[in-house]
Amino acid sequence: MKTFRLIDLKIVRQDETDKQIEEFPLIDGLIINKEDGENHWMIEGLVSKKYRYFFEYLLQEDREVKVYVTITKKSNLPALLLAKVKNITILGEHVSVLLDGKMISSKLRQGSEKVLEGLMKEGFTGDKLLEAFKQHI
Template sequence: MKTFKLVGLKVEQSEQQDKPLKEYPLSDGLIINREDGENRWMIEALLDKTYESDFAPYHAKNKDLCLYVTISKKGNNPAKLQATISSMMTLDNHVSILFEGKMLTSRSNVDPEELLKSLVDDGLSGDALLETFNELYYEKRVMSKS
């Protein structure tokens, strides 16, 4: 097994069309490649206790989540995983969430210029353009890896 630092965590929010991904600020985190030949990973995310209610329903129902994790450095592209929560532990001010999932991979063909043009055509500019472009560009790159 190989262990890496988890530096970013986003969760797909299927019911929200305007913000398809929700980013969670990490207090700490690890991601472990199980190296079992099936591309399975374990992720431990230490989050502020206020986010516990976001994950409790998934844990209670053993429901799949689509995670986008950034490994080692903030500048790395996020990787997409299909995961379930295997355990949640409430601490004083934090919640430790242990996910088990499978990394979804393949090559991306997202054209950044085409995406940028479509956002400008939609009337976006300034900070809104930059934020939307970054979110959609990385989401499309990661989603196309599934």
């Protein structure tokens, strides 16, 4: 296993709020590549206690969410994982959140970007672009 410093943590919301991505300012964090051949990663983030209920909801729902993480340094591109909250530990004014996930291949992501670029070149915009993209993916 290899351990890296977690720099940034964002989660794609699946509720009815206007905010589509929730960013969690990290007090500290790490991310571990399990090196299991399946691209599994463990994420631990130490965040403010005010985010406790958001993570408790995800834990109760036992649902995978899209998680964007920046590893090692701020200038790195975020990596995308599908992850579930596995544990929450309250530590005074902070909350330690443990997530278990699988990194989505950069090749798959690059392929999606090419599909999107192609649809945009075809003239799709707005809601029609979104629908065409969903059909292709």
